[in-house]
Amino acid sequence: MVSIRNIKCRLYLNSTQSSLMEMYQSHCRLVWNLALHQREEYWNKASTHGPLQYKEAHGSISEYGQSAELTVLKNDFPFLYDTPAGTLTNVLTALDQSYKLFFSNLKKKNGLAGKPRYKRSTDSIPLKFKGNANTKRGYTPVRIDGQNYARIFLDKIGSVRFRCHEEVIGKVKNCMVKKETDGWYITLAVEGEFTRENRSHKMIGIDLGVIHTVTTSEGEHIDMPTEFQLIEERIKFLKSRNDRRKVKFSNSWKKEVRKIAKLQQKLARAKDYFIKMTANKLTTENFLVVLEDLKVKNMTRSAKGTIEDPGRNVAAKSGLNRSILSNNWAALRNKIVQMGSKNGCEVVLVNPKHTSQTCSSCGLIHIDNRRTQEHFKCIGCGTEMNADVNAAINILRLGEPKFRSSTDDKKVA
Ligand SMILES: [Zn+2]
Incomplete structure:
Protein backbone atom coordinates (compact mmCIF):
# COMPACT_ATOMS: atom_id res chain seq x y z
CA MET A 1 0.00 0.00 0.00
CA VAL A 2 1.37 3.39 -0.98
CA SER A 3 1.46 5.85 1.90
CA ILE A 4 3.09 9.14 2.81
CA ARG A 5 5.78 9.29 5.43
CA ASN A 6 7.20 12.46 6.97
CA ILE A 7 10.91 12.72 7.65
CA LYS A 8 12.01 15.70 9.71
CA CYS A 9 15.62 16.78 9.44
CA ARG A 10 17.78 19.62 10.65
CA LEU A 11 18.36 22.09 7.84
CA TYR A 12 21.61 24.01 7.41
CA LEU A 13 21.28 27.23 5.44
CA ASN A 14 24.02 29.63 4.47
CA SER A 15 23.57 33.32 5.28
CA THR A 16 22.02 34.19 1.88
CA GLN A 17 19.61 31.28 2.08
CA SER A 18 18.53 32.03 5.64
CA SER A 19 17.89 35.69 4.86
CA LEU A 20 15.84 34.59 1.83
CA MET A 21 13.84 32.23 4.05
CA GLU A 22 13.27 35.04 6.56
CA MET A 23 12.01 37.20 3.70
CA TYR A 24 9.64 34.45 2.49
CA GLN A 25 8.36 34.15 6.05
CA SER A 26 7.57 37.85 6.26
CA HIS A 27 5.79 37.71 2.88
CA CYS A 28 3.77 34.71 3.99
CA ARG A 29 2.84 36.45 7.25
CA LEU A 30 1.63 39.45 5.25
CA VAL A 31 -0.51 37.26 2.99
CA TRP A 32 -1.87 35.36 6.00
CA ASN A 33 -2.79 38.53 7.88
CA LEU A 34 -4.42 40.20 4.86
CA ALA A 35 -6.39 37.08 3.98
CA LEU A 36 -7.45 36.66 7.61
CA HIS A 37 -8.53 40.30 7.76
CA GLN A 38 -10.57 39.85 4.59
CA ARG A 39 -12.31 36.82 6.05
CA GLU A 40 -13.05 38.58 9.33
CA GLU A 41 -14.52 41.56 7.47
CA TYR A 42 -16.65 39.21 5.41
CA TRP A 43 -18.01 37.39 8.47
CA ASN A 44 -18.62 40.63 10.35
CA LYS A 45 -20.70 42.01 7.49
CA ALA A 46 -22.39 38.68 6.90
CA SER A 47 -23.45 38.39 10.53
CA THR A 48 -25.03 41.85 10.50
CA HIS A 49 -26.80 41.41 7.14
CA GLY A 50 -27.71 37.76 7.60
CA PRO A 51 -25.25 35.14 6.26
CA LEU A 52 -27.48 33.70 3.52
CA GLN A 53 -28.59 37.05 2.07
CA TYR A 54 -25.04 38.37 2.18
CA LYS A 55 -23.74 35.24 0.46
CA GLU A 56 -26.33 35.64 -2.30
CA ALA A 57 -25.42 39.28 -2.89
CA HIS A 58 -21.62 39.13 -2.54
CA GLY A 59 -20.74 35.48 -3.06
CA SER A 60 -18.94 33.32 -0.53
CA ILE A 61 -15.38 33.63 0.59
CA SER A 62 -13.13 30.71 -0.27
CA GLU A 63 -9.58 29.57 -0.68
CA TYR A 64 -9.93 29.69 -4.48
CA GLY A 65 -11.33 33.20 -4.49
CA GLN A 66 -8.52 34.39 -2.30
CA SER A 67 -5.93 32.60 -4.46
CA ALA A 68 -7.26 34.45 -7.49
CA GLU A 69 -6.96 37.74 -5.63
CA LEU A 70 -3.37 36.92 -4.81
CA THR A 71 -2.42 37.92 -8.37
CA VAL A 72 -4.01 41.35 -7.82
CA LEU A 73 -2.19 41.65 -4.53
CA LYS A 74 1.10 40.79 -6.20
CA ASN A 75 0.63 43.67 -8.65
CA ASP A 76 0.11 46.02 -5.69
CA PHE A 77 3.08 44.62 -3.82
CA PRO A 78 5.52 43.48 -6.53
CA PHE A 79 8.04 42.28 -3.93
CA LEU A 80 5.74 39.28 -3.36
CA TYR A 81 6.98 37.91 -6.71
CA ASP A 82 10.29 37.12 -4.97
CA THR A 83 8.60 34.35 -2.97
CA PRO A 84 7.79 31.05 -4.75
CA ALA A 85 4.14 31.16 -5.90
CA GLY A 86 3.34 27.76 -4.40
CA THR A 87 4.60 28.84 -0.99
CA LEU A 88 2.25 31.84 -0.98
CA THR A 89 -0.82 29.91 -2.14
CA ASN A 90 -0.13 27.31 0.53
CA VAL A 91 -0.60 30.02 3.16
CA LEU A 92 -4.17 30.46 1.91
CA THR A 93 -4.70 26.69 1.99
CA ALA A 94 -3.44 26.58 5.58
CA LEU A 95 -5.74 29.45 6.55
CA ASP A 96 -8.68 27.71 4.91
CA GLN A 97 -7.89 24.51 6.79
CA SER A 98 -7.66 26.24 10.15
CA TYR A 99 -10.98 27.97 9.47
CA LYS A 100 -12.56 24.64 8.55
CA LEU A 101 -11.29 23.15 11.80
CA PHE A 102 -12.61 26.14 13.70
CA PHE A 103 -16.05 25.91 12.12
CA SER A 104 -16.30 22.14 12.52
CA ASN A 105 -15.52 22.52 16.19
CA LEU A 106 -18.05 25.31 16.52
CA LYS A 107 -20.68 22.87 15.36
CA LYS A 108 -19.61 20.29 17.92
CA LYS A 109 -19.30 22.97 20.62
CA ASN A 110 -16.57 21.10 22.42
CA GLY A 111 -13.57 21.69 20.24
CA LEU A 112 -10.18 22.91 21.25
CA ALA A 113 -9.32 24.61 17.93
CA GLY A 114 -9.58 28.36 18.33
CA LYS A 115 -10.18 31.06 15.78
CA PRO A 116 -7.22 31.62 13.42
CA ARG A 117 -5.04 34.41 14.78
CA TYR A 118 -2.95 37.14 13.25
CA LYS A 119 0.74 36.33 12.89
CA ARG A 120 3.14 38.57 14.75
CA SER A 121 6.59 39.38 13.43
CA THR A 122 8.06 36.89 15.89
CA ASP A 123 5.75 34.06 14.83
CA SER A 124 7.22 31.38 12.67
CA ILE A 125 5.19 30.32 9.64
CA PRO A 126 5.88 27.06 7.79
CA LEU A 127 7.06 27.44 4.20
CA LYS A 128 5.91 24.79 1.78
CA PHE A 129 7.90 23.94 -1.30
CA LYS A 130 6.00 21.86 -3.79
CA GLY A 131 7.65 18.98 -5.55
CA ASN A 132 8.07 19.34 -9.26
CA ALA A 133 8.65 16.16 -11.19
CA ASN A 134 9.43 18.08 -14.36
CA THR A 135 12.44 20.00 -13.13
CA LYS A 136 15.68 18.68 -14.48
CA ARG A 137 17.42 18.95 -11.13
CA GLY A 138 14.76 16.57 -9.82
CA TYR A 139 13.27 16.50 -6.40
CA THR A 140 15.14 13.59 -4.94
CA PRO A 141 17.59 14.38 -2.18
CA VAL A 142 21.17 13.61 -3.09
CA ARG A 143 23.17 12.07 -0.31
CA ILE A 144 26.70 13.31 0.14
CA ASP A 145 29.03 10.32 0.09
CA GLY A 146 30.58 9.33 3.37
CA GLN A 147 28.65 11.93 5.35
CA ASN A 148 25.36 12.13 7.19
CA TYR A 149 24.24 14.98 4.98
CA ALA A 150 22.10 15.24 1.90
CA ARG A 151 21.16 18.02 -0.48
CA ILE A 152 17.88 18.94 -2.06
CA PHE A 153 16.95 21.56 -4.62
CA LEU A 154 14.34 24.08 -3.45
CA ASP A 155 12.53 26.50 -5.73
CA LYS A 156 14.22 29.96 -5.86
CA ILE A 157 16.54 29.02 -2.97
CA GLY A 158 18.78 26.52 -4.71
CA SER A 159 20.50 23.54 -3.23
CA VAL A 160 20.22 23.25 0.54
CA ARG A 161 22.01 20.91 2.91
CA PHE A 162 20.28 18.93 5.63
CA ARG A 163 21.24 16.30 8.14
CA CYS A 164 20.05 12.92 6.97
CA HIS A 165 20.24 9.88 9.20
CA GLU A 166 18.70 7.49 6.74
CA GLU A 167 18.41 6.87 3.05
CA VAL A 168 15.33 8.62 1.70
CA ILE A 169 13.65 5.94 -0.40
CA GLY A 170 10.60 6.97 -2.37
CA LYS A 171 9.35 10.06 -4.10
CA VAL A 172 9.49 13.38 -2.26
CA LYS A 173 6.07 14.98 -2.79
CA ASN A 174 6.79 18.25 -1.02
CA CYS A 175 8.94 19.88 1.63
CA MET A 176 8.00 22.00 4.60
CA VAL A 177 10.64 24.36 5.99
CA LYS A 178 10.09 25.76 9.47
CA LYS A 179 12.08 27.87 11.87
CA GLU A 180 12.12 26.59 15.43
CA THR A 181 13.73 27.96 18.56
CA ASP A 182 17.09 26.43 17.79
CA GLY A 183 17.22 26.72 14.01
CA TRP A 184 15.71 25.59 10.74
CA TYR A 185 14.08 22.24 10.04
CA ILE A 186 12.90 20.57 6.86
CA THR A 187 10.14 17.97 6.73
CA LEU A 188 10.10 15.79 3.63
CA ALA A 189 6.81 14.16 2.70
CA VAL A 190 7.93 10.93 1.03
CA GLU A 191 5.59 8.66 -0.90
CA GLY A 192 6.32 4.97 -1.04
CA GLU A 193 5.68 1.45 0.23
CA PHE A 194 6.49 1.45 3.91
CA THR A 195 4.37 -1.39 5.26
CA ARG A 196 6.35 -3.96 7.21
CA GLU A 197 5.37 -7.57 7.71
CA ASN A 198 3.84 -8.33 11.09
CA ARG A 199 4.76 -11.79 12.38
CA SER A 200 3.21 -11.49 15.80
CA HIS A 201 0.48 -13.89 17.01
CA LYS A 202 -0.63 -11.75 19.93
ZN1 LIG B 1 -17.93 -11.50 38.03
Whole structure:
Protein backbone atom coordinates (compact mmCIF):
# COMPACT_ATOMS: atom_id res chain seq x y z
CA MET A 1 0.00 0.00 0.00
CA VAL A 2 1.37 3.39 -0.98
CA SER A 3 1.46 5.85 1.90
CA ILE A 4 3.09 9.14 2.81
CA ARG A 5 5.78 9.29 5.43
CA ASN A 6 7.20 12.46 6.97
CA ILE A 7 10.91 12.72 7.65
CA LYS A 8 12.01 15.70 9.71
CA CYS A 9 15.62 16.78 9.44
CA ARG A 10 17.78 19.62 10.65
CA LEU A 11 18.36 22.09 7.84
CA TYR A 12 21.61 24.01 7.41
CA LEU A 13 21.28 27.23 5.44
CA ASN A 14 24.02 29.63 4.47
CA SER A 15 23.57 33.32 5.28
CA THR A 16 22.02 34.19 1.88
CA GLN A 17 19.61 31.28 2.08
CA SER A 18 18.53 32.03 5.64
CA SER A 19 17.89 35.69 4.86
CA LEU A 20 15.84 34.59 1.83
CA MET A 21 13.84 32.23 4.05
CA GLU A 22 13.27 35.04 6.56
CA MET A 23 12.01 37.20 3.70
CA TYR A 24 9.64 34.45 2.49
CA GLN A 25 8.36 34.15 6.05
CA SER A 26 7.57 37.85 6.26
CA HIS A 27 5.79 37.71 2.88
CA CYS A 28 3.77 34.71 3.99
CA ARG A 29 2.84 36.45 7.25
CA LEU A 30 1.63 39.45 5.25
CA VAL A 31 -0.51 37.26 2.99
CA TRP A 32 -1.87 35.36 6.00
CA ASN A 33 -2.79 38.53 7.88
CA LEU A 34 -4.42 40.20 4.86
CA ALA A 35 -6.39 37.08 3.98
CA LEU A 36 -7.45 36.66 7.61
CA HIS A 37 -8.53 40.30 7.76
CA GLN A 38 -10.57 39.85 4.59
CA ARG A 39 -12.31 36.82 6.05
CA GLU A 40 -13.05 38.58 9.33
CA GLU A 41 -14.52 41.56 7.47
CA TYR A 42 -16.65 39.21 5.41
CA TRP A 43 -18.01 37.39 8.47
CA ASN A 44 -18.62 40.63 10.35
CA LYS A 45 -20.70 42.01 7.49
CA ALA A 46 -22.39 38.68 6.90
CA SER A 47 -23.45 38.39 10.53
CA THR A 48 -25.03 41.85 10.50
CA HIS A 49 -26.80 41.41 7.14
CA GLY A 50 -27.71 37.76 7.60
CA PRO A 51 -25.25 35.14 6.26
CA LEU A 52 -27.48 33.70 3.52
CA GLN A 53 -28.59 37.05 2.07
CA TYR A 54 -25.04 38.37 2.18
CA LYS A 55 -23.74 35.24 0.46
CA GLU A 56 -26.33 35.64 -2.30
CA ALA A 57 -25.42 39.28 -2.89
CA HIS A 58 -21.62 39.13 -2.54
CA GLY A 59 -20.74 35.48 -3.06
CA SER A 60 -18.94 33.32 -0.53
CA ILE A 61 -15.38 33.63 0.59
CA SER A 62 -13.13 30.71 -0.27
CA GLU A 63 -9.58 29.57 -0.68
CA TYR A 64 -9.93 29.69 -4.48
CA GLY A 65 -11.33 33.20 -4.49
CA GLN A 66 -8.52 34.39 -2.30
CA SER A 67 -5.93 32.60 -4.46
CA ALA A 68 -7.26 34.45 -7.49
CA GLU A 69 -6.96 37.74 -5.63
CA LEU A 70 -3.37 36.92 -4.81
CA THR A 71 -2.42 37.92 -8.37
CA VAL A 72 -4.01 41.35 -7.82
CA LEU A 73 -2.19 41.65 -4.53
CA LYS A 74 1.10 40.79 -6.20
CA ASN A 75 0.63 43.67 -8.65
CA ASP A 76 0.11 46.02 -5.69
CA PHE A 77 3.08 44.62 -3.82
CA PRO A 78 5.52 43.48 -6.53
CA PHE A 79 8.04 42.28 -3.93
CA LEU A 80 5.74 39.28 -3.36
CA TYR A 81 6.98 37.91 -6.71
CA ASP A 82 10.29 37.12 -4.97
CA THR A 83 8.60 34.35 -2.97
CA PRO A 84 7.79 31.05 -4.75
CA ALA A 85 4.14 31.16 -5.90
CA GLY A 86 3.34 27.76 -4.40
CA THR A 87 4.60 28.84 -0.99
CA LEU A 88 2.25 31.84 -0.98
CA THR A 89 -0.82 29.91 -2.14
CA ASN A 90 -0.13 27.31 0.53
CA VAL A 91 -0.60 30.02 3.16
CA LEU A 92 -4.17 30.46 1.91
CA THR A 93 -4.70 26.69 1.99
CA ALA A 94 -3.44 26.58 5.58
CA LEU A 95 -5.74 29.45 6.55
CA ASP A 96 -8.68 27.71 4.91
CA GLN A 97 -7.89 24.51 6.79
CA SER A 98 -7.66 26.24 10.15
CA TYR A 99 -10.98 27.97 9.47
CA LYS A 100 -12.56 24.64 8.55
CA LEU A 101 -11.29 23.15 11.80
CA PHE A 102 -12.61 26.14 13.70
CA PHE A 103 -16.05 25.91 12.12
CA SER A 104 -16.30 22.14 12.52
CA ASN A 105 -15.52 22.52 16.19
CA LEU A 106 -18.05 25.31 16.52
CA LYS A 107 -20.68 22.87 15.36
CA LYS A 108 -19.61 20.29 17.92
CA LYS A 109 -19.30 22.97 20.62
CA ASN A 110 -16.57 21.10 22.42
CA GLY A 111 -13.57 21.69 20.24
CA LEU A 112 -10.18 22.91 21.25
CA ALA A 113 -9.32 24.61 17.93
CA GLY A 114 -9.58 28.36 18.33
CA LYS A 115 -10.18 31.06 15.78
CA PRO A 116 -7.22 31.62 13.42
CA ARG A 117 -5.04 34.41 14.78
CA TYR A 118 -2.95 37.14 13.25
CA LYS A 119 0.74 36.33 12.89
CA ARG A 120 3.14 38.57 14.75
CA SER A 121 6.59 39.38 13.43
CA THR A 122 8.06 36.89 15.89
CA ASP A 123 5.75 34.06 14.83
CA SER A 124 7.22 31.38 12.67
CA ILE A 125 5.19 30.32 9.64
CA PRO A 126 5.88 27.06 7.79
CA LEU A 127 7.06 27.44 4.20
CA LYS A 128 5.91 24.79 1.78
CA PHE A 129 7.90 23.94 -1.30
CA LYS A 130 6.00 21.86 -3.79
CA GLY A 131 7.65 18.98 -5.55
CA ASN A 132 8.07 19.34 -9.26
CA ALA A 133 8.65 16.16 -11.19
CA ASN A 134 9.43 18.08 -14.36
CA THR A 135 12.44 20.00 -13.13
CA LYS A 136 15.68 18.68 -14.48
CA ARG A 137 17.42 18.95 -11.13
CA GLY A 138 14.76 16.57 -9.82
CA TYR A 139 13.27 16.50 -6.40
CA THR A 140 15.14 13.59 -4.94
CA PRO A 141 17.59 14.38 -2.18
CA VAL A 142 21.17 13.61 -3.09
CA ARG A 143 23.17 12.07 -0.31
CA ILE A 144 26.70 13.31 0.14
CA ASP A 145 29.03 10.32 0.09
CA GLY A 146 30.58 9.33 3.37
CA GLN A 147 28.65 11.93 5.35
CA ASN A 148 25.36 12.13 7.19
CA TYR A 149 24.24 14.98 4.98
CA ALA A 150 22.10 15.24 1.90
CA ARG A 151 21.16 18.02 -0.48
CA ILE A 152 17.88 18.94 -2.06
CA PHE A 153 16.95 21.56 -4.62
CA LEU A 154 14.34 24.08 -3.45
CA ASP A 155 12.53 26.50 -5.73
CA LYS A 156 14.22 29.96 -5.86
CA ILE A 157 16.54 29.02 -2.97
CA GLY A 158 18.78 26.52 -4.71
CA SER A 159 20.50 23.54 -3.23
CA VAL A 160 20.22 23.25 0.54
CA ARG A 161 22.01 20.91 2.91
CA PHE A 162 20.28 18.93 5.63
CA ARG A 163 21.24 16.30 8.14
CA CYS A 164 20.05 12.92 6.97
CA HIS A 165 20.24 9.88 9.20
CA GLU A 166 18.70 7.49 6.74
CA GLU A 167 18.41 6.87 3.05
CA VAL A 168 15.33 8.62 1.70
CA ILE A 169 13.65 5.94 -0.40
CA GLY A 170 10.60 6.97 -2.37
CA LYS A 171 9.35 10.06 -4.10
CA VAL A 172 9.49 13.38 -2.26
CA LYS A 173 6.07 14.98 -2.79
CA ASN A 174 6.79 18.25 -1.02
CA CYS A 175 8.94 19.88 1.63
CA MET A 176 8.00 22.00 4.60
CA VAL A 177 10.64 24.36 5.99
CA LYS A 178 10.09 25.76 9.47
CA LYS A 179 12.08 27.87 11.87
CA GLU A 180 12.12 26.59 15.43
CA THR A 181 13.73 27.96 18.56
CA ASP A 182 17.09 26.43 17.79
CA GLY A 183 17.22 26.72 14.01
CA TRP A 184 15.71 25.59 10.74
CA TYR A 185 14.08 22.24 10.04
CA ILE A 186 12.90 20.57 6.86
CA THR A 187 10.14 17.97 6.73
CA LEU A 188 10.10 15.79 3.63
CA ALA A 189 6.81 14.16 2.70
CA VAL A 190 7.93 10.93 1.03
CA GLU A 191 5.59 8.66 -0.90
CA GLY A 192 6.32 4.97 -1.04
CA GLU A 193 5.68 1.45 0.23
CA PHE A 194 6.49 1.45 3.91
CA THR A 195 4.37 -1.39 5.26
CA ARG A 196 6.35 -3.96 7.21
CA GLU A 197 5.37 -7.57 7.71
CA ASN A 198 3.84 -8.33 11.09
CA ARG A 199 4.76 -11.79 12.38
CA SER A 200 3.21 -11.49 15.80
CA HIS A 201 0.48 -13.89 17.01
CA LYS A 202 -0.63 -11.75 19.93
CA MET A 203 -3.56 -9.40 20.29
CA ILE A 204 -4.25 -6.93 23.07
CA GLY A 205 -6.83 -4.50 24.35
CA ILE A 206 -5.72 -1.14 25.65
CA ASP A 207 -7.24 1.01 28.33
CA LEU A 208 -6.14 4.63 28.42
CA GLY A 209 -6.26 5.91 31.96
CA VAL A 210 -5.44 8.69 34.33
CA ILE A 211 -3.20 6.80 36.75
CA HIS A 212 -1.47 4.70 34.10
CA THR A 213 -1.34 6.19 30.62
CA VAL A 214 -1.64 2.77 28.97
CA THR A 215 -2.81 -0.50 30.51
CA THR A 216 -2.85 -3.61 28.35
CA SER A 217 -5.13 -6.61 28.73
CA GLU A 218 -2.02 -8.61 29.68
CA GLY A 219 -1.60 -6.49 32.79
CA GLU A 220 1.27 -4.32 31.57
CA HIS A 221 1.34 -0.64 32.47
CA ILE A 222 3.09 2.02 30.41
CA ASP A 223 3.35 5.39 32.14
CA MET A 224 4.24 8.77 30.80
CA PRO A 225 7.53 9.84 32.44
CA THR A 226 6.95 11.99 35.55
CA GLU A 227 9.63 14.41 34.29
CA PHE A 228 7.06 15.79 31.85
CA GLN A 229 4.95 17.05 34.72
CA LEU A 230 8.02 18.63 36.30
CA ILE A 231 8.96 20.45 33.09
CA GLU A 232 5.36 21.64 32.71
CA GLU A 233 5.40 23.05 36.23
CA ARG A 234 8.75 24.71 35.60
CA ILE A 235 7.39 26.37 32.43
CA LYS A 236 4.35 27.60 34.33
CA PHE A 237 6.54 29.01 37.10
CA LEU A 238 8.92 30.79 34.69
CA LYS A 239 6.00 32.22 32.73
CA SER A 240 4.28 33.67 35.77
CA ARG A 241 7.57 35.07 37.06
CA ASN A 242 8.23 36.73 33.73
CA ASP A 243 4.71 38.15 33.59
CA ARG A 244 5.23 39.80 36.95
CA ARG A 245 8.32 41.71 35.75
CA LYS A 246 7.93 45.48 35.90
CA VAL A 247 9.91 46.19 32.73
CA LYS A 248 8.66 44.23 29.73
CA PHE A 249 10.82 43.63 26.61
CA SER A 250 14.04 44.24 28.53
CA ASN A 251 17.07 42.09 27.78
CA SER A 252 16.53 39.87 30.78
CA TRP A 253 12.84 39.54 29.87
CA LYS A 254 13.78 38.43 26.36
CA LYS A 255 16.34 36.01 27.76
CA GLU A 256 13.66 34.46 29.94
CA VAL A 257 11.27 34.18 26.98
CA ARG A 258 13.93 32.28 25.01
CA LYS A 259 14.49 29.99 27.98
CA ILE A 260 10.77 29.20 28.18
CA ALA A 261 10.60 28.56 24.43
CA LYS A 262 13.50 26.11 24.70
CA LEU A 263 11.83 24.24 27.53
CA GLN A 264 8.56 24.07 25.58
CA GLN A 265 10.41 22.66 22.58
CA LYS A 266 12.14 20.12 24.78
CA LEU A 267 8.85 19.00 26.30
CA ALA A 268 7.10 18.75 22.95
CA ARG A 269 9.90 16.62 21.52
CA ALA A 270 10.06 14.35 24.55
CA LYS A 271 6.30 13.82 24.38
CA ASP A 272 6.46 13.07 20.66
CA TYR A 273 9.22 10.56 21.27
CA PHE A 274 7.31 8.83 24.06
CA ILE A 275 4.13 8.62 21.98
CA LYS A 276 6.00 7.32 18.95
CA MET A 277 7.93 4.69 20.88
CA THR A 278 4.83 3.47 22.74
CA ALA A 279 2.79 3.26 19.53
CA ASN A 280 5.64 1.43 17.78
CA LYS A 281 6.05 -1.08 20.61
CA LEU A 282 2.33 -1.87 20.76
CA THR A 283 1.91 -2.25 17.01
CA THR A 284 5.01 -4.38 16.41
CA GLU A 285 4.45 -6.79 19.29
CA ASN A 286 0.82 -7.49 18.35
CA PHE A 287 -1.13 -8.15 15.17
CA LEU A 288 -4.34 -6.71 16.64
CA VAL A 289 -4.70 -3.71 18.95
CA VAL A 290 -8.13 -2.75 20.27
CA LEU A 291 -8.58 0.78 21.57
CA GLU A 292 -11.44 2.63 23.16
CA ASP A 293 -12.94 5.19 20.81
CA LEU A 294 -12.97 7.85 23.49
CA LYS A 295 -14.22 11.32 23.01
CA VAL A 296 -11.29 12.83 24.85
CA LYS A 297 -12.70 16.33 24.53
CA ASN A 298 -16.04 15.29 26.01
CA MET A 299 -14.29 13.82 28.99
CA THR A 300 -12.19 16.87 29.64
CA ARG A 301 -15.28 19.06 29.61
CA SER A 302 -17.61 17.05 31.83
CA ALA A 303 -16.01 16.21 35.12
CA LYS A 304 -19.41 15.52 36.65
CA GLY A 305 -19.67 12.02 35.32
CA THR A 306 -22.42 10.18 33.53
CA ILE A 307 -24.81 7.43 34.52
CA GLU A 308 -23.12 4.94 32.17
CA ASP A 309 -19.64 5.67 33.37
CA PRO A 310 -19.49 7.08 36.87
CA GLY A 311 -16.29 5.32 37.94
CA ARG A 312 -14.20 7.19 35.48
CA ASN A 313 -15.53 10.69 35.58
CA VAL A 314 -16.25 11.10 39.26
CA ALA A 315 -12.69 10.57 40.41
CA ALA A 316 -10.26 13.44 40.84
CA LYS A 317 -12.45 16.00 39.17
CA SER A 318 -10.18 19.00 39.27
CA GLY A 319 -6.97 17.18 38.50
CA LEU A 320 -8.50 15.15 35.69
CA ASN A 321 -8.65 17.81 33.01
CA ARG A 322 -5.01 18.67 33.30
CA SER A 323 -3.96 15.10 33.60
CA ILE A 324 -5.74 14.03 30.42
CA LEU A 325 -4.32 16.88 28.43
CA SER A 326 -0.82 16.23 29.69
CA ASN A 327 -1.28 12.54 28.98
CA ASN A 328 -2.07 13.32 25.35
CA TRP A 329 -4.51 10.51 24.78
CA ALA A 330 -5.73 11.74 21.45
CA ALA A 331 -2.21 12.06 20.09
CA LEU A 332 -1.35 8.57 21.28
CA ARG A 333 -4.47 7.06 19.75
CA ASN A 334 -3.81 8.74 16.40
CA LYS A 335 -0.20 7.57 16.47
CA ILE A 336 -1.24 3.96 17.19
CA VAL A 337 -3.61 4.07 14.20
CA GLN A 338 -0.88 5.56 12.00
CA MET A 339 1.86 3.18 13.16
CA GLY A 340 -0.56 0.25 12.85
CA SER A 341 -0.86 0.70 9.11
CA LYS A 342 2.91 0.99 8.85
CA ASN A 343 3.71 -2.05 10.99
CA GLY A 344 1.01 -4.27 9.47
CA CYS A 345 -1.00 -4.29 12.69
CA GLU A 346 -4.78 -4.07 12.67
CA VAL A 347 -6.17 -1.32 14.95
CA VAL A 348 -9.84 -1.56 15.95
CA LEU A 349 -11.70 1.20 17.79
CA VAL A 350 -14.62 0.22 20.02
CA ASN A 351 -17.21 2.05 22.09
CA PRO A 352 -15.95 1.88 25.69
CA LYS A 353 -19.44 2.01 27.21
CA HIS A 354 -19.69 -0.14 30.36
CA THR A 355 -16.18 -1.56 29.91
CA SER A 356 -15.13 -0.26 33.30
CA GLN A 357 -18.10 -1.79 35.14
CA THR A 358 -18.29 -5.17 33.40
CA CYS A 359 -16.72 -8.17 35.09
CA SER A 360 -14.27 -9.78 32.69
CA SER A 361 -14.80 -13.29 34.07
CA CYS A 362 -18.60 -13.54 34.50
CA GLY A 363 -19.84 -10.60 32.43
CA LEU A 364 -21.94 -8.95 35.15
CA ILE A 365 -22.47 -5.23 34.60
CA HIS A 366 -22.92 -3.25 37.81
CA ILE A 367 -21.93 0.21 39.04
CA ASP A 368 -20.79 -1.23 42.38
CA ASN A 369 -18.25 -3.47 40.66
CA ARG A 370 -15.85 -0.58 40.50
CA ARG A 371 -15.81 1.22 43.79
CA THR A 372 -12.49 3.03 43.43
CA GLN A 373 -10.43 4.23 40.49
CA GLU A 374 -7.94 1.40 40.78
CA HIS A 375 -9.71 -1.54 42.36
CA PHE A 376 -12.27 -3.83 40.72
CA LYS A 377 -14.30 -6.39 42.67
CA CYS A 378 -17.22 -8.21 41.08
CA ILE A 379 -20.28 -8.32 43.31
CA GLY A 380 -21.47 -11.47 41.49
CA CYS A 381 -18.51 -13.85 41.36
CA GLY A 382 -16.04 -12.05 43.59
CA THR A 383 -13.27 -11.64 41.01
CA GLU A 384 -10.74 -9.04 42.11
CA MET A 385 -8.21 -7.35 39.88
CA ASN A 386 -6.82 -4.02 38.76
CA ALA A 387 -9.71 -2.02 37.30
CA ASP A 388 -7.73 -0.87 34.26
CA VAL A 389 -6.65 -4.42 33.36
CA ASN A 390 -10.27 -5.56 33.68
CA ALA A 391 -11.37 -2.75 31.34
CA ALA A 392 -8.60 -3.60 28.86
CA ILE A 393 -9.73 -7.26 28.73
CA ASN A 394 -13.32 -6.13 28.07
CA ILE A 395 -12.12 -3.80 25.32
CA LEU A 396 -10.25 -6.66 23.63
CA ARG A 397 -13.41 -8.84 23.82
CA LEU A 398 -15.42 -6.11 22.13
CA GLY A 399 -12.87 -5.57 19.38
CA GLU A 400 -12.07 -9.18 18.47
CA PRO A 401 -15.41 -10.05 16.78
CA LYS A 402 -15.26 -6.74 14.92
CA PHE A 403 -11.81 -7.71 13.62
CA ARG A 404 -12.89 -11.25 12.66
CA SER A 405 -15.92 -10.02 10.72
CA SER A 406 -13.83 -7.46 8.85
CA THR A 407 -11.21 -10.08 7.87
CA ASP A 408 -13.98 -12.50 6.81
CA ASP A 409 -15.39 -9.77 4.57
CA LYS A 410 -11.97 -9.37 2.98
CA LYS A 411 -11.70 -13.12 2.34
CA VAL A 412 -15.11 -13.20 0.63
CA ALA A 413 -14.18 -10.21 -1.51
ZN1 LIG B 1 -17.93 -11.50 38.03
